Amino acid sequence: MSIQSFIPPQRTLMGPGPSDVSPRVLSALARPTVGHLDPTFIGMMDEVKSLLQYAFQTKNTYTMAISAPGSAGMEACFVNLVTPNDTVVVCRNGVFGARMIENVERIGAKVVVVDGTWGRAVDPQALEDTLQQTPDATFVAFVHAETSTGALSDAKTLCEIARKHNCLTIVDAVTSLGGVELRVDEWGIDAVYSGSQKCLSCVPGLSPVSFSDKAAEIIKNRELPVQSWFLDQSLVMGYWSGEGKRSYHHTAPVNSLYALHESLVMLQNEGLENSWARHKAQHKKLASGLEALGISFVVPEGERLPQLNTVHIPEGVDDAKVRQFLLNEYNLEIGAGLGQFAGSAWRIGLMGYAARNENVLLCLAALKEALAQ
Amino acid sequence: MSIQSFIPPQRTLMGPGPSDVSPRVLSALARPTVGHLDPTFIGMMDEVKSLLQYAFQTKNTYTMAISAPGSAGMEACFVNLVTPNDTVVVCRNGVFGARMIENVERIGAKVVVVDGTWGRAVDPQALEDTLQQTPDATFVAFVHAETSTGALSDAKTLCEIARKHNCLTIVDAVTSLGGVELRVDEWGIDAVYSGSQKCLSCVPGLSPVSFSDKAAEIIKNRELPVQSWFLDQSLVMGYWSGEGKRSYHHTAPVNSLYALHESLVMLQNEGLENSWARHKAQHKKLASGLEALGISFVVPEGERLPQLNTVHIPEGVDDAKVRQFLLNEYNLEIGAGLGQFAGSAWRIGLMGYAARNENVLLCLAALKEALAQ
Numbered sequence: 001m002s003i004q005s006f007i008p009p010q011r012t013l014m015g016p017g018p019s020d021v022s023p024r025v026l027s028a029l030a031r032p033t034v035g036h037l038d039p040t041f042i043g044m045m046d047e048v049k050s051l052l053q054y055a056f057q058t059k060n061t062y063t064m065a066i067s068a069p070g071s072a073g074m075e076a077c078f079v080n081l082v083t084p085n086d087t088v089v090v091c092r093n094g095v096f097g098a099r100m101i102e103n104v105e106r107i108g109a110k111v112v113v114v115d116g117t118w119g120r121a122v123d124p125q126a127l128e129d130t131l132q133q134t135p136d137a138t139f140v141a142f143v144h145a146e147t148s149t150g151a152l153s154d155a156k157t158l159c160e161i162a163r164k165h166n167c168l169t170i171v172d173a174v175t176s177l178g179g180v181e182l183r184v185d186e187w188g189i190d191a192v193y194s195g196s197q198k199c200l201s202c203v204p205g206l207s208p209v210s211f212s213d214k215a216a217e218i219i220k221n222r223e224l225p226v227q228s229w230f231l232d233q234s235l236v237m238g239y240w241s242g243e244g245k246r247s248y249h250h251t252a253p254v255n256s257l258y259a260l261h262e263s264l265v266m267l268q269n270e271g272l273e274n275s276w277a278r279h280k281a282q283h284k285k286l287a288s289g290l291e292a293l294g295i296s297f298v299v300p301e302g303e304r305l306p307q308l309n310t311v312h313i314p315e316g317v318d319d320a321k322v323r324q325f326l327l328n329e330y331n332l333e334i335g336a337g338l339g340q341f342a343g344s345a346w347r348i349g350l351m352g353y354a355a356r357n358e359n360v361l362l363c364l365a366a367l368k369e370a371l372a373q
Numbered sequence: 374m375s376i377q378s379f380i381p382p383q384r385t386l387m388g389p390g391p392s393d394v395s396p397r398v399l400s401a402l403a404r405p406t407v408g409h410l411d412p413t414f415i416g417m418m419d420e421v422k423s424l425l426q427y428a429f430q431t432k433n434t435y436t437m438a439i440s441a442p443g444s445a446g447m448e449a450c451f452v453n454l455v456t457p458n459d460t461v462v463v464c465r466n467g468v469f470g471a472r473m474i475e476n477v478e479r480i481g482a483k484v485v486v487v488d489g490t491w492g493r494a495v496d497p498q499a500l501e502d503t504l505q506q507t508p509d510a511t512f513v514a515f516v517h518a519e520t521s522t523g524a525l526s527d528a529k530t531l532c533e534i535a536r537k538h539n540c541l542t543i544v545d546a547v548t549s550l551g552g553v554e555l556r557v558d559e560w561g562i563d564a565v566y567s568g569s570q571k572c573l574s575c576v577p578g579l580s581p582v583s584f585s586d587k588a589a590e591i592i593k594n595r596e597l598p599v600q601s602w603f604l605d606q607s608l609v610m611g612y613w614s615g616e617g618k619r620s621y622h623h624t625a626p627v628n629s630l631y632a633l634h635e636s637l638v639m640l641q642n643e644g645l646e647n648s649w650a651r652h653k654a655q656h657k658k659l660a661s662g663l664e665a666l667g668i669s670f671v672v673p674e675g676e677r678l679p680q681l682n683t684v685h686i687p688e689g690v691d692d693a694k695v696r697q698f699l700l701n702e703y704n705l706e707i708g709a710g711l712g713q714f715a716g717s718a719w720r721i722g723l724m725g726y727a728a729r730n731e732n733v734l735l736c737l738a739a740l741k742e743a744l745a746q
Contacts, residue, residue: 001423001424001427001641002641003420003423003424003637003638003641004638005397005401005634005635005638006401006404006417006420006631006634006635007404008404008405008406008407008411008413008414008417008631009405009407009413010405011405011406011407011408011411013406013407013408015408017624018406018408018409018624018627020406021405021406024378026403026404026405026406026628027403028378028379029402029403029628030399030400030402030403031379031380031381031399032381032382032383032384032394032399033381033384033386033391033393033394033399033570033576033577034381034382034384034386034706035384035386035388035391035706036391036577038381038384038700038706039700040381040382041381044379044381047376047379050374050376051374051376054374067441067442067445067578068440068441068442068445068603069440069441069603069623069624069625069626070623070624071602071603071622071623072440072441072445072603072623074603075601075602075603079601099602102602103602105598106598106599106600106601106602107600195624197406197624203406203626203627203628203629204406204409204624204625204626204627204628205440205578205626205627205628205629225478225479226479227479227480227600227601228448228452228479228600228601229444229448229472229475229476229479230441230442230444230445230447230448248711249444250442250443250444250445251390251391251442251443251568251570251577252442252577253442253576253577253578253629254391254576254577254578255399255402255576255577255578255629255632256576256578256626256628256629258379258381259628261378261379262378262379264376265376265377265378268374268375268376327411327412333407333408333411338621
């Protein structure tokens with residue numbers, strides 16, 4: 001066996017994530033590793049916390065990055081808050097709503113599903129109706145930006161309905177954070193998780209999370225230990241907490257956190273609202289270009305995610321052949337359909353650093369050429 | 374709020390991990406991100422698998438890296454194999470044995486503890502005695518190299534005893550992999566996990582694991598779903614498996630895996646036995662230098678880990694002051710004591726890239742100066 005160093009190609013990443021990573025972030029990633037209890041590193045963690053509070057628009061003390069991908073962030077929110085006595089209403093309009101259900105089931109809690117249409121936002125009236133028929137509901141969970149369909153749900157309204165029925169909210173913001181309006185405190189979200197590799201344009205592997213004071217109280221006061229030791233936030237908080245001595249829990253992914261820090265500094269410098277506006281502007285350019293190519297959107301206009309454009313594969317076009325052409329000839333990755341949309345849709349991402357003029361132009365021109373093959 | 378880019382100091386890492394990372398590995402880490410289903414990346418994952426099989430000395434098909442730190446690797450081994458009906462005999466001679474117990478308890482399985490002395494290897498006779506009194510035992514779990522104490526246990530003998538009593542074995546090789554002899558197949562280990570940031574000298578955040586065919590069968594045939602969705606190996610295997618189409622489970626930490634690949638290529642080039650010998654040789658140099666300074670070892674000679682030297686803090690010496698002096702004056706990190714040894718011991722790591730002449734010299738000279746303060 002003699003395996004050589006791996007030199008990856010230079011791709012343009014316009015799929016559902018990971019998205020293009022800025023050279024600034026890659027350069028931060030490669031800075032010299034320090035100890036996970038080094039005073040300089042602890043100081044950097046505090047900054048990550050402040051920067052995440054800004055990105056989430058929250059004052060929540062328990063705001064941090066889980067040392068694992070978004071799916072672990074999802075699991076952290078569920079296993080820390082939900083116990084077998086709870087009833088969780090889950091809105092499912094794509095793959096990630098379905099994954100939420102898996103999480104609730106593995107806790108042994110009762111799950112009530114609000115089923116929606118793939119490619120559409122969650123219907124607030126359907127949630128309202130379900131909650132009226134579920135008086136024992138304790139949590140409402142939904143996906144803000146469905147990465148499998150490209151649909152954006154009205155998180156503010158869904159949270160209002162949940163609150164009216166005395167439910168806490170668990171929100172998937174994996175693809176929304178940094179790309180579209182998200183206001184954790186103003187909207188009253190109790191637990192929210194995201195991913196590093198979407199609109200933050202950091203490398204994959206970390207999951208920013210934030211818990212409201214109400215959620216943090218539940219975690220602190222629960223009697224049944226959390227079923228996951230690694231994701232037990234009552235322990236993790238002792239490492240991320242700013243007060244007094246940091247207690248060792250696990251070895252933090254030091255370099256990945258350098259990268260997250262840098263991507264959040266870039267977001268701070270750009271300004272959150274400016275980032276949202278940039279995603280929208282690039283989406284408009286892409287959308288009009290796609291329509292000119294005769295490609296139509298899966299999601300109705302008012303419910304589209306600017307950062308993830310799910311479009312019908314034109315009739316007679318070979319899905320795999322086109323994506324392979326783009327990858328081989330232009331080093332351009334666009335996403336395949338997932339779940340119900342496998343084979344019938346493409347997902348074109350404009351996330352974070354990928355939401356740039358150059359990328360839109362390249363994508364449209366290369367796609368035009370691919371379709372003419 | 375205006376937070377600047379974080380520029381870490383250049384440390385020499387001689388604590389219990391993370392260890393010094395080679396510039397080659399940092400450079401691999403910063404290579405351009407590709408998609409987690411990119412054909413080039415899938416090819417690289419296959420190589421990581423082969424390289425890990427070499428490092429673990431195993432032919433196990435289910436050999437891969439968990440997308441999270443060593444604690445998650447520990448949890449993956451326990452939650453995938455152990456069910457509430459099992460009885461697990463756990464050998465505890467330090468912090469990480471105690472963490473194994475936490476894992477078993479959170480599954481709801483029965484745990485029987487073989488308590489050992491901190492700073493000593495696990496006593497094979499104590500395991501034998503316990504197993505004779507525990508006819509319903511199904512698993513034996515122990516730590517090969519206790520990071521909290523610096524003691525090396527005789528994994529081969531412990532596995533033999535477990536096998537004689539029809540128990541499967543779960544072994545913590547976080548600090549041992551790459552640093553001391555470890556032969557997964559020859560010794561008959563059924564589940565083993567490690568960490569990227571110890572003797573592999575990769576950045577922290579990944580956990581190499583390997584499951585024997587017997588263990589893989591248990592995972593495939595279990596009726597009760599694994600309590601963690603993220604760590605459910607029956608799903609993760611669909612992404613890491615070499616056969617047919619890769620199924621999406623979570624977004625792999627692409628860049629961290631580049632780094633792991635590079636660190637494993639370096640191990641392959643050096644040769645596993647050479648790496649073990651290098652750790653031993655550097656340990657001998659360090660040990661004789663420490664003894665010349667009047668510093669004595671916590672662990673008896675035959676049970677010492679070459680890669681983690683746990684020593685008594687000399688009487689009258691201020692623990693924190695010395696470590697701060699080393700960090701501030703020489704950018705040198707050594708480890709504090711953990712658990713029972715907090716305040717009374719130092720842990721001096723010689724792991725992976727840190728096991729070099731330069732480091733031993735620096736550590737001894739700087740420590741001499743610190744003690745003279």
